[in-house]
Amino acid sequence: MDNSICQVYEEIQSLEEEIKLLAEKYEENQHESTFFSDEEIVMSIKSFQREFQGESKGRESPSDLKAELESLEADLSFLMKFTGIQFTSHSKKTVEKTRNRTVQKHRLSGNCHSLSFQLEFQLLEMQNKESVSAVITDLSIIMESGEDSDMSKFVSSTEERGNLLTFFRSLSSYAEWYEHRRCTFLHFKAKYPDIVTLPEGLLGDYIILRNPKLSGFELMIVWKIHIDEEGRTTPVLDLLTKVPEQVLQQKMATIETAPARFRSMLLLFGIETAIENLIKVVGLEK
Known part of the structure; x- marks a missing residue:
């Protein structure tokens, strides 16, 4: 029992001496002044820039991202003027998510010229090693086009087929x-x-x-x-x-x-x- 106590005491003394040495070394570093020449500072900055550019290779700069955003906004503005379609609200909710399968419920509303519309559908995305496929299901369309029987038939047909591209292309022409x-x-x-x-x-x-x-x-x-x-x-x-x-x-x-x-x-x-x-x-x- 006494031998164990002595061993512990020796270990404590050893740790205290190590801590003392580290503290003295720290104090010495604190009192030392290190000076760098202008050339050394410039070289350090250039080295840092090369490292940063290497890490950010493949990423776009803020100015590039801003230019890309402005280009996308201009394209969207052109499409809205060309088609007359404007979206006023959009919401989505994930109702199912697994490793290879995602189901989201979307709600859209907007207008095309003087006609308003509301859409609700589910988007099923299936992913495998080679590609990602998407299928629209449970499509529901509400159109404020009066008692137009032709439009009602077209909407019913589109809901059955789940073809949103055909709907928006035809809606633009009709509106x-x-x-x-x-x-x-x-x-x-x-x-x-x-x-x-x-x-x-x-x-x-x-x-x-x-x-x-x-x-x-x-x-x-x-x-x-x-x-x-x-x-x-x-x-x-x-x-x-x-x-x-x-x-x-x-x-x-x-x-x-x-x-x-x-x-x-x-x-x-x-x-x-x-x-x-x-x-x-x-x-x-x-």
């Missing part, structure tokens, strides 16, 4: 025609307020032309926007007539051929000019 129709109706209503009537407002798909001096006489210009299940968009315009019986008897041939003549004007002069000419004819009718 552009939708906005063009709205602006055209607004233009003619403002220019000919006594002749042009919009029973369903600017978002309706037809306008009524009436001559205030001819009771019961009116022309209806119907402007549908047809979109098939594949997303192909086509404007379809036609003319419907409502004519008092006495006028119809006097100008039967002219009234009967009016729709065909209107369609011919559409092909020859375009939508705006065809409507303008028709409005002028109605306004001069006696």
